Amino acid sequence: DLSKQVNPLFDKFQLGAPSYAVGIAAIKDSATIGSYLRMKEIRRLLPADLQFVKFVWERPAEGSEIVELYALKSNREMEPRISGDVVSDARDDFDLGGKPAVSMTMNTKGAKEWEKLTGDAYNNQTGIAIVLDNKVYTAPGVSSGPISGGRSEITGKFTVNETKDISNVLRAGKLPASAEIIQSEIVGPSLGQEAIDSGFASFLIAMLFVLLWMIFYYGKAGIFADIALMLNILLIFGVLTSLGAVLTLPGIAGIVLTIGMSVDANVLIFERIKEELAKGKGKSQAVADGFSNALSSILDANITTGLTAIILFVFGSGPIKGFATTLLIGIITSLFTAIFITRLLVDWYLSGRTRRLDFTTSLTKNLFKNINIDFLGKRKIAYIFSTTLVLIGLYSLFFGQGLQQGVDFVGGRTYQIRFENEVNPSEIASELNTVFGSGTGVKTYGEANQIKVTTPYKVDVEGIEVDNEIQDKLFTTLQKLLPDGMTKADFITGDGENSIGILQSVKVGPTIADDIKNNAFLAIIGSLAVVFLYILLRFRKWQFSLGAVVAVLHDVLIVLGIFSLFGKIMPFNMEIDQAFIAAILTVIGYSLNDTVVVFDRIREIINEKGWKAGENTNLALNSTLGRTLNTSLTTLVVLLAIFIFGGESLRGFMFAMIIGIVVGTYSSLFIATPVMYDTLKKSVSSPVKEKPKSMAKAKA
Structure with missing residues (x-):
């Protein structure tokens, strides 16, 4: 019976609208209707005046569940009669009745065409659509005939925010290219709060340990270092707040590296003061000489890291720029607090004649004293060990399972979804591959009731219609695993009971994925080149530069190899994403900082005591061992606390940094220096001191 058959298009689409739109539909049906209207068979059934128009949905109002569809007429090339480049100005305003409106001014060329266009619209009683990124923002009619002079006012039932949006759209039309969302990320309120709570708790635990350790190791002097460290962190957050910055994983990496460098600066100063005290100098003189002698190492380490940060900022993309910005701020605040604030506090305390400051405690007084490890004698073992690790990692990278590239590098959409009970990711993957096509991956993310879904489905298509379509299909496919009575709205926002549903979603276009990879590569290569040149200028020997760069490459390759070998074994996410790049950059920064401090000490001792076939190089390494282990331990504790207590989203990121810090400490002693x-x-021999001429004559 034909009368009972349902038209698939008009079952979802209602003709007619109060505005100049063709009709209205539910937002959830817009993608389906759009696919119908793109079919040639459907086009041929439309009235003649609609067969060659462009159908465009309006930008839906906030909270609205329906959306209007407009039929846009243009020339044969489907180009609008007027583009945004003729708009010289647009601003939100108020009409004579005090209602929100938009005033618009056009240049001479635009004014002439605008007069013709408004005349046609007035005569045909049609509207003029204002479109940006394939969305109709408004479609006003013409109430008083052709508009000449290029000045117009758009009125309607607008809110102030809507007039601001429309004026921004008109001004955006002056840009040479249209705006396109190439990367977006949505974090649900429940996941956001969980990340804040876990991140804050882990940071407090880590900081508490660092503060207590400095007091345990250096006694009263450790209290002064703690005050400087807390002021440093306060200054970093103060500057970030004043800049309106948003703290992300790369930003956290920058702060962690800054904490390590801040502790390192104080450790360097205190260790040098202890050396001066051991020479029998008075407290005031030992403090002055200790700060003076440590300054060279502190500046060299911070300048190399700062140069790296500048290169990363210039060549890096958004997340890498965030890391570089935080790191640059941290370097400046660390230098200020370590060199000036710590010195101010120490001098103030020693100004009291009866006060005693030993820079040690009874338990740590003799730690790392009289150590004589033959680091250079063990270098062949280290070479074999490191070469083996690097080769295994390279084999896994190029011939094994390789790295698990996240959505940041391959493009697509990813959804973090939580269920009430445990689920089987393999079964879900099979069902979703049927729905979305091949290439959709599903894996457990943290707890057994939580998964991460990644799909390349329609990654090149932008718009709310595609987002709604994917969310509809996810909800329909997974509904049997969700609590009874759960609505689609609760599923999408993750706002259901016990935070069930989509907790987080990320969309990355293939273009930005390529950009991220290219920018990361350029940033890392550029930073290594600049550091090589700086160390060459500072130490005047290319061998120092070579040692530093080889150590950095060694550290990065081992971290990559471990992620390749154990990426599918570890019980936490080990995908390669932008956060991982930030972790690698932190490893580079830490490795360089550690190596430069060691090199600075080697140069000082060799200049003072001569080469002696490497004997004094070993002496320099042993003299910095206390500082190296102290800094590494405090940094590792910060990372371990965040790794254990910081939540699932931080674990892979922190794991990369933990491996990097351990390997970086090892490489500064056993790779860079050897x-x-x-x-x-071969080119250096111990200098032979000439006898004074007066003594030679006397003997003669």
């Missing part, structure tokens, strides 16, 4: 030594030893 490489420098082996390439330098």
